[in-house]
Amino acid sequence: MTVIPECASFPQFEKYLSQVLPRLVLPNDAVVRTPPKPRNVDDFEWDFKWIVTFGDRKYMRVWESYVEHPDGGQAYRERFVYHYGAIVAELPGGIPYGEFDDPVDLRIDNDGGRAHMHYQAPNPHHYAASVGNLDMEKIRMHRFVEAVLRHRAKGRPFKELLKFTLPEADESNG
DSSP states (O other): OOOOGGGSSHHHHHHHHHHHGGGOOOOTTOEEEEEEEEEEEETTEEEEEEEEEOTTSEEEEEEEEEEEOTTSSSEEEEEEEEEEEEOOEEETTTEEEOOTTSOOSEEEEOTTSSOEEEESSSOSOEEGGGOBSOOTTTOOHHHHHHHHHHHHHHOOOHHHHHTOBOOGGGGGGO
């Protein structure tokens, strides 16, 4: 249970959003399918979702769920998914629908309880022990989105943008 200081309460999370969202300028081919705003809000429990599609049939999904820490008085990010990859299927309104075995460029999530990464393929799952220089439990949404936008604009690899490493045996996936 990692408490992220700038998100330990909903007012702090709102302040964080007001500081980072204006800096995350989407390209002209981007279509916001789900606006970046919190849902189910109270002081210590809320969800945040933001879905953006791009003209080349790629999409970005950011989802975070915060709940009250068992000790009370602050929230922690219980679950999160940061996903960027190809659109395989869509729901009405053009919202991408994905399965866990769909192609992926990069996904960092803690589905199943432990933070891990999917890099250029749905498998394998790269857990903390095999991902160097990136604390996946503490990565913030804006850092992921900045990496996606720079990757799209400049073609730079995610490994360079987020400065992570994978063991030699995992290089076949990236």
